[in-house]
Amino acid sequence: MKFLSLLFIELKKIRRSKILLILIIPVIIMWIPSIVNASMNFDVHDIPITPENNFFIQGFMGMTWFMIPATLVIATVLLTQTEQSQNGILKMLSLPVSTIRLCLAKFIVLVLLTILQMLFCIITYYASAIIASQLQDYNFVLNPLFVCTNVLTLYLAAIPMAAVFWMLSVLVKTPIFSVGLGLASIVPSVLIINTKLWFAYPMSYPFYLLMIQYGKAATGIYSSQIDWFPWFPVSILITILALILSCIRFGTLKKR
Amino acid sequence: MNMIETHNLTKVYGDFTAVSNLNLHIQKGRVYGFLGPNGAGKSTTMKMLLGLTYPTSGSFTINQKKYPQDRISILKEIGSFIESPAFYGNLTGEENLDIIRKILGLPQSSINDALEMVGLIPYRKKLAKKYSLGMKQRLGLAGALIGQPPILILDEPTNGLDPVGIHEIRTLIKSLPQKYNCTVLVSSHLLPEIERMADDIGILNHGHLLFEGTLDELRMRARTAGYSANNLEDTFLAMIDADNQQKGW
Amino acid sequence: MLFLLEAKKIKHTGYLAAFLLSGIISCIFPIIHMLVRAETFTSLPGNPYVILINANWKMMTMFNILIVICGACIMYHTEYANSGMLKMVTLPVNSIHLFFSKFLITALLLAGIIFSQITVLVGCALHWFPNASFDFISILKNTGFQWLIFLPTAMLMLFLSSVCKNMWISLGIGIIMVFTVSIFPQDNFVVSLFPFCSPYQTLAVVDENSHTQFFCMSCIIQTVLFYLAEVLYLKTRRSFT
Numbered sequence: 013m014k015f016l017s018l019l020f021i022e023l024k025k026i027r028r029s030k031i032l033l034i035l036i037i038p039v040i041i042m043w044i045p046s047i048v049n050a051s052m053n054f055d056v057h058d059i060p061i062t063p064e065n066n067f068f069i070q071g072f073m074g075m076t077w078f079m080i081p082a083t084l085v086i087a088t089v090l091l092t093q094t095e096q097s098q099n100g101i102l103k104m105l106s107l108p109v110s111t112i113r114l115c116l117a118k119f120i121v122l123v124l125l126t127i128l129q130m131l132f133c134i135i136t137y138y139a140s141a142i143i144a145s146q147l148q149d150y151n152f153v154l155n156p157l158f159v160c161t162n163v164l165t166l167y168l169a170a171i172p173m174a175a176v177f178w179m180l181s182v183l184v185k186t187p188i189f190s191v192g193l194g195l196a197s198i199v200p201s202v203l204i205i206n207t208k209l210w211f212a213y214p215m216s217y218p219f220y221l222l223m224i225q226y227g228k229a230a231t232g233i234y235s236s237q238i239d240w241f242p243w244f245p246v247s248i249l250i251t252i253l254a255l256i257l258s259c260i261r262f263g264t265l266k267k268r
Numbered sequence: 269m270n271m272i273e274t275h276n277l278t279k280v281y282g283d284f285t286a287v288s289n290l291n292l293h294i295q296k297g298r299v300y301g302f303l304g305p306n307g308a309g310k311s312t313t314m315k316m317l318l319g320l321t322y323p324t325s326g327s328f329t330i331n332q333k334k335y336p337q338d339r340i341s342i343l344k345e346i347g348s349f350i351e352s353p354a355f356y357g358n359l360t361g362e363e364n365l366d367i368i369r370k371i372l373g374l375p376q377s378s379i380n381d382a383l384e385m386v387g388l389i390p391y392r393k394k395l396a397k398k399y400s401l402g403m404k405q406r407l408g409l410a411g412a413l414i415g416q417p418p419i420l421i422l423d424e425p426t427n428g429l430d431p432v433g434i435h436e437i438r439t440l441i442k443s444l445p446q447k448y449n450c451t452v453l454v455s456s457h458l459l460p461e462i463e464r465m466a467d468d469i470g471i472l473n474h475g476h477l478l479f480e481g482t483l484d485e486l487r488m489r490a491r492t493a494g495y496s497a498n499n500l501e502d503t504f505l506a507m508i509d510a511d512n513q514q515k516g517w
Numbered sequence: 518m519l520f521l522l523e524a525k526k527i528k529h530t531g532y533l534a535a536f537l538l539s540g541i542i543s544c545i546f547p548i549i550h551m552l553v554r555a556e557t558f559t560s561l562p563g564n565p566y567v568i569l570i571n572a573n574w575k576m577m578t579m580f581n582i583l584i585v586i587c588g589a590c591i592m593y594h595t596e597y598a599n600s601g602m603l604k605m606v607t608l609p610v611n612s613i614h615l616f617f618s619k620f621l622i623t624a625l626l627l628a629g630i631i632f633s634q635i636t637v638l639v640g641c642a643l644h645w646f647p648n649a650s651f652d653f654i655s656i657l658k659n660t661g662f663q664w665l666i667f668l669p670t671a672m673l674m675l676f677l678s679s680v681c682k683n684m685w686i687s688l689g690i691g692i693i694m695v696f697t698v699s700i701f702p703q704d705n706f707v708v709s710l711f712p713f714c715s716p717y718q719t720l721a722v723v724d725e726n727s728h729t730q731f732f733c734m735s736c737i738i739q740t741v742l743f744y745l746a747e748v749l750y751l752k753t754r755r756s757f758t
């Protein structure tokens with residue numbers, strides 16, 4: 013069977029799950045304080061940054077540090093619960109489908125859900141930037157090309173993390189541990205991006221990229237150059253390893 | 269010709285032996301009744317045949333194919349129904365079947381055929397989690413019957429159905445070999461049930477196969493052992509009881 | 518008796534182990550922090566304990582809140598997963614007692630975790646600061662306060678989990694709450710009174726603004742209110758499902 017149709021089947025399985033709300037609500041919550049406190053963007057405390065860049069970066073700060081990773085954790089719970097609550101996985105395993113493809117299709121669904129959130133993010137950013145511009149009589153709206161490429165890279169950088177969370181949910185059978193480990197791993201990422209080993213910690217990648225943006229918009233705050241090496245090869249290695257491990261273990265837990 | 273054959277199939281969980289040196293011979297185009305009390309190892313055997321759990325030792329062939337090399341091609345030929353029905357509660361009955369249909373690559377019309385066979389047409393648009401126990405059971409059966417697979421593995425398919433439902437499903441199962449030339453392995457803990465459906469019968473107790481043969485052979489054996497041949501239930505109970513006493517269970 | 522039964526139900530769910538693990542990680546956190554950046558803090562003027570709790574409490578509480586969210590979700594997940602809940606409501610026990618037992622377990626474990634966390638902070642102060650002194654009464658006082666202001670969050674989270682049959686929905690709401698709180702300004706007094714936000718406060722800061730009594734009262738009232746919400750939910754549940 014074609015991978016694409018398997019993917020459509022996996023998307024069908026999460027119908028009526030209200031996951032869209034979990035994707036949208038934090039995005040909206042994130043921008044409300046930004047609009048309300050838009051005037052604070054002028055008060056930059058000697059940091060050489062333009063108000064519109066400040067608005068963009070401050071707004072995305074909480075998103076990249078906490079909400080993108082947390083959304084991924086919640087989505088993995090949704091995906092595993094959908095299979096387990098009525099034993100659907102048992103039926104899937106007794107049908108002629110490759111478990112590896114099944115596992116990968118679920119991972120792609122996870123990635124698609126974050127991409128969906130990314131689109132909401134861009135839309136709400138523009139909505140709130142326009143509202144803030146009206147309120148403050150100052151143009152907060154940034155160039156669409158700049159915004160889209162930036163947000164896209166932030167979410168691309170979340171893919172290795174998505175693979176790790178997916179691996180956790182496959183390997184760790186007890187839900188409290190897979191969820192707990194996932195959430196606990198988010199907390200220290202703010203500290204880890206200031207250490208030398210940040211590139212080995214996928215939960216900090218989106219935040220790192222945002223800090224680089226910050227560094228570019230306000231010289232001196234943070235590095236303005238991305239350390240591609242060893243980050244790039246390490247992140248790809250982590251993603252592939254996590255996916256291989258989850259594909260090997262997927263479905264075998266039931267078989268013992 | 270044997271459609272399904274097992275060779276010394278054994279499954280051990282820790283220090284508990286669920287299935288022990290099982291040798292089944294299930295012939296093509298017949299209904300094979302798999303009988304045994306609760307916990308005898310029927311479900312474990314069926315799960316092994318479907319690749320849902322690995323045998324500790326021994327092997328089996330299904331249509332001359334072996335697991336795990338031929339997993340996908342074996343599963344393509346089997347329609348299965350295991351234990352409590354497995355489905356997705358947030359989808360309707362029809363959507364659940366659509367998932368199976370797509371994986372098996374069947375035409376759209378097969379969903380209706382399957383729903384009709386088990387009498388779920390009026391409830392096709394209802395969410396599966398809102399189904400009654402009997403309806404869930406029927407949905408599970410529809411998922412096994414869809415596309416008329418050449419082999420059917422059904423684990424206690426009449427559980428939770430009302431008398432009318434039991435009769436319907438039983439008649440359906442009995443008619444399958446003639447209609448679609450398929451082989452059926454059906455389990456139950458009730459002998460009268462198996463008696464009404466099956467051509468061949470295998471009796472399992474504590475993982476051991478006590479008897480395998482046709483119903484007539486079972487009657488014969490009952491007669492020689494001094495039980496009334498009209499009452500197979502007694503024969504069955506006595507066989508289980510004798511086995512339990514002999515092995516000290 | 519119900520309490521013991523509830524304690525039995527969480528067996529094999531990893532609940533206790535998860536609390537223990539989270540407690541250990543959050544206790545190690547200030548130690549590592551000190552090992553790496555001791556001079557930054559020892560050079561600061563003031564009470565060593567206050568310096569340390571200000572530096573670490575946010576992170577430690579984050580762990581506590583996350584484990585309480587996970588714990589509440591798991592407790593009710595075990596009820597709903599195999600319809601255990603259905604059995605319980607058909608037995609002659611009062612559902613609200615079940616709820617309260619769950620709350621009691623959470624509260625007891627939290628007390629243990631918070632006590633260890635405060636003790637570790639005091640230990641760090643004694644080890645790294647020359648002028649630090651040991652005072653058991655103040656450890657108890659701090660533990661008591663930090664525990665009390667955590668109760669509304671624990672009660673609310675259990676209430677949410679009891680209402681949502683799908684674990685990931687209650688988990689999602691909890692996480693969104695944590696997130697929301699983290700982006701609101703932290704120095705706003707009214708905001709700091711609410712669940713998911715109050716646990717971040719420390720006795721030192723609240724004392725300084727002489728809000729302690731008001732704060733404690735508000736947390737007790739909120740805890741009771743969320744409990745009453747559950748009572749109301751249990752009474753009206755049958756008309757929803």
